[in-house]
Amino acid sequence: MEEEREVSNTRSDGNGMPDLVFQCVIHYIHDARDRDAVSRVCRRWWEIDAAARKHVTIALCYTTTPRMLLQRFPNLESLKLKAKPRAAMFNLIPEDWGGYVTAWVEEIARSFRGLKALHFRRMIVRDSDLELLAQARGPALQSLKLDKCSGFSTDGLLHIGRSCKNLRTLFLEESSIGSIDEKDGEWLHELALNNNVLETLNFYMTDLVQVRFQDLELIARNCRSLVSVKISDCELLDLVGFFRAATALQEFGGGSVNEQPERYSSLSFPPKLCCLGLTYTGQNTRPFIFPFAWLLTRLDLLFALLDTDDHCLLIQRCPNLEVLETRNVIGNRGLKVLARCCKSLRRLRIEPAAGKQGMEDERGLVSHSGLIALAQGCLELQYLAVYVTDITNASLEYFGRYSKNLCDFRLVLLEQREGVSDLPLDDGVRALLQGCNKLRRFALCLRPGGLTDVGLGYIGKYSPNVKWMLLGSLGESDAGLLEFSKGCPSLQKLEISYCYFSEQALAISVLQLRSLRYLWVQGYRASKTPDLLAMARPFWNMELIPKRQVIVADPHGAAVSVEDAAHILAYYSLAGPRTDFPDTVVPLEAAAFLNA
Amino acid sequence: MSRSAVELDFFRMEKESAGKPQQPKKLFDRRRSFRDIQSVISKMNPEILKSVIATGSVENGNLLASKPKDDDPFLSPALPLLSAPAFGNRVSGTTSLTIFYNGTISVFDVSLNKAENILKLAAENVSKTVDSDLPLTRGKSLERFLQKRKER
Numbered sequence A: 001m002e003e004e005r006e007v008s009n010t011r012s013d014g015n016g017m018p019d020l021v022f023q024c025v026i027h028y029i030h031d032a033r034d035r036d037a038v039s040r041v042c043r044r045w046w047e048i049d050a051a052a053r054k055h056v057t058i059a060l061c062y063t064t065t066p067r068m069l070l071q072r073f074p075n076l077e078s079l080k081l082k083a084k085p086r087a088a089m090f091n092l093i094p095e096d097w098g099g100y101v102t103a104w105v106e107e108i109a110r111s112f113r114g115l116k117a118l119h120f121r122r123m124i125v126r127d128s129d130l131e132l133l134a135q136a137r138g139p140a141l142q143s144l145k146l147d148k149c150s151g152f153s154t155d156g157l158l159h160i161g162r163s164c165k166n167l168r169t170l171f172l173e174e175s176s177i178g179s180i181d182e183k184d185g186e187w188l189h190e191l192a193l194n195n196n197v198l199e200t201l202n203f204y205m206t207d208l209v210q211v212r213f214q215d216l217e218l219i220a221r222n223c224r225s226l227v228s229v230k231i232s233d234c235e236l237l238d239l240v241g242f243f244r245a246a247t248a249l250q251e252f253g254g255g256s257v258n259e260q261p262e263r264y265s266s267l268s269f270p271p272k273l274c275c276l277g278l279t280y281t282g283q284n285t286r287p288f289i290f291p292f293a294w295l296l297t298r299l300d301l302l303f304a305l306l307d308t309d310d311h312c313l314l315i316q317r318c319p320n321l322e323v324l325e326t327r328n329v330i331g332n333r334g335l336k337v338l339a340r341c342c343k344s345l346r347r348l349r350i351e352p353a354a355g356k357q358g359m360e361d362e363r364g365l366v367s368h369s370g371l372i373a374l375a376q377g378c379l380e381l382q383y384l385a386v387y388v389t390d391i392t393n394a395s396l397e398y399f400g401r402y403s404k405n406l407c408d409f410r411l412v413l414l415e416q417r418e419g420v421s422d423l424p425l426d427d428g429v430r431a432l433l434q435g436c437n438k439l440r441r442f443a444l445c446l447r448p449g450g451l452t453d454v455g456l457g458y459i460g461k462y463s464p465n466v467k468w469m470l471l472g473s474l475g476e477s478d479a480g481l482l483e484f485s486k487g488c489p490s491l492q493k494l495e496i497s498y499c500y501f502s503e504q505a506l507a508i509s510v511l512q513l514r515s516l517r518y519l520w521v522q523g524y525r526a527s528k529t530p531d532l533l534a535m536a537r538p539f540w541n542m543e544l545i546p547k548r549q550v551i552v553a554d555p556h557g558a559a560v561s562v563e564d565a566a567h568i569l570a571y572y573s574l575a576g577p578r579t580d581f582p583d584t585v586v587p588l589e590a591a592a593f594l595n596a
Numbered sequence B: 001m002s003r004s005a006v007e008l009d010f011f012r013m014e015k016e017s018a019g020k021p022q023q024p025k026k027l028f029d030r031r032r033s034f035r036d037i038q039s040v041i042s043k044m045n046p047e048i049l050k051s052v053i054a055t056g057s058v059e060n061g062n063l064l065a066s067k068p069k070d071d072d073p074f075l076s077p078a079l080p081l082l083s084a085p086a087f088g089n090r091v092s093g094t095t096s097l098t099i100f101y102n103g104t105i106s107v108f109d110v111s112l113n114k115a116e117n118i119l120k121l122a123a124e125n126v127s128k129t130v131d132s133d134l135p136l137t138r139g140k141s142l143e144r145f146l147q148k149r150k151e152r
Helices: A002-010 A019-028 A032-038 A043-052 A066-072 A086-090 A102-110 A127-140 A154-163 A186-194 A213-222 A236-245 A261-266 A283-295 A308-315 A328-341 A368-377 A393-402 A426-435 A453-461 A478-484 A503-512 A531-535 A588-595 B013-017 B027-042 B046-055 B112-130 B140-151
Strands: A055-058 A078-082 A117-121 A143-147 A169-171 A200-202 A228-230 A251-254 A275-278 A298-300 A323-327 A347-351 A383-388 A408-413 A441-445 A468-472 A493-497 A518-522 A540-545 A548-553 A559-564 A567-572 B057-059 B062-064 B094-101 B104-111
Touching (some): A019 A043, A032 A043, A032 A055, A066 A102, A078 A102, A086 A518, A086 B140, A127 A154, A154 A186, A186 A213, A236 A261, A261 A283, A283 A308, A323 A328, A328 A347, A328 A383, A368 A383, A368 A393, A393 A426, A426 A453, A453 A468, A453 A478, A503 A518, A531 A540, A540 A588, B094 B112
Parallel strands (some): A055 A078, A078 A117, A117 A143, A169 A200, A200 A228, A228 A251, A251 A275, A275 A298, A298 A323, A347 A383, A383 A408, A408 A441, A441 A468, A493 A518
Antiparallel strands (some): A518 A567, B057 B062, B094 B104
């Protein structure tokens, strides 16, 4: 027995290092890219990594199959799956596009005995899937995230609430559980009765409104480790008891303020609260926010009712702010306050909203002067996503000069009737890319004339580490795309929106971009001949969502029918073409013949 | 009030019929012609135009004339009527699109597709002039919030 053990311990990879050493070391290698690299050293290391791999993220579920995943990583403890293209977050993808979790849940129920954490993002989840998951993995499940998912109702959640006694995280943010799918608040009641280890509860931005605040209070009393709670619309006054009970709470989001400010004098937040998301709340929240604003590290004002002045007054009281999300009502003035007061700012997201009809402060618009102040003031900035009404080359140059920690930069130029100061932005974009050498993600959406073909070439040339890009309304002609695709050596995922490149140019650029594994295009110049097929090669799936009529709400809430242009989606897959196409999606080969 | 017909050559049909070789249309060219259409349509009263377009419909390859709310269309000459003859299909597959507006009459020879596009463009432009909102580039969650905010 002793001898056998000695033999197996000294079994080595030929370099004299016993397996045992590497088996110990590998648990300290967490980064997926590092694990990928070490697993390619030799067969033995590949086997050790496969057995020891704890977490996998599959960026598109159609690139592989549940069975392949099981064979590769049988001891998985945590899995993240994504499906629908990002455009789904802007209502551009048909609801039934795909991304069904069923096959994955079935394999998990059957084989993945060690699985504790599941994260589905932009996928279709049915009540039956949740029931199976609860039955097979209920007590073992510690984290379940249904992130921007659809297809399930409170019946499915009831199974989770009943069976998942060890759930630390239940995350349902932005999942489409509509008014027809919400029967009652029983699921939360079951969760409150059966669970006392919950740490994160999130049903933010869902339409789950029949939950009872008494159940929230019960959860707060039972779960001493409750750290993060984000809910849907609920009057804050009903949560006085909840806040009193949730003594460990650090993050809260949701709720609303509908009563007179005086009534909120009894409201006090838990002592460790440092992350706050105010929804449907205006300046009447000042009395109970201002006293502890200095503690805040994260602030979400995306769905608050604050104007530019309110923003300025609040932000100047938040010197420890690291993450801010809001709408462009913050204005240049708000950005200047941010630059002056919030030196620890790491992430800033500014979404667009209506400027007319007195809904938002008209002075509250974001443009180059605010951005210049931001670049100079917030040197720790890692992530910036902003919708601007005006932009200059100079402001982009400031980012290149000051924002040395920038990893993720996204800029959209809004359509306004007034002229933009300083187009094209070729030089500014080049300066930004040259200066921000940590950039991994980059999105730029301008308008015709916003960036020339030369500018597109700069993007290709000066983004050595960028893995994801979104190009919107850039360039002048195919020449720009071809120049662009000579560079971008690290580009894995590319999204192109309304640049009107030809099919031919798109196909050539795909073949030139050596790291590309995923392409999404909308608004391209379709040709009569199937030029796009020039990018066909083994393992490359090509799909088309032909143009269709969609019903959207116009600014007045009326239903209007608009045309949604065709989408191209192409990606590497080990699983062959999809077998579950809905009517709205076709594989490209077939589509080509239809057009001819 | 001037009664002369104003003819706007949106699609450069004069140039085409003169036999000039078709230059490859770059993005800007195409946009420019749309901009011309937009500038003409933007001079019309958006509310009126919107109501007319909303009631107009396309059936059997013909544009049905949208009926104004008043009984007698001739009593309200300011209302633009979009109409196309039910007959008169040319060999090229186009019919005439006639726009009556404020005492001016414009006639265009367009295909059904182009006519639909003009209508859509006008409708889009209507919402644009009334509200500087973005058509489809705003996140779902934000749209939802803005809608709910209006309802509160």
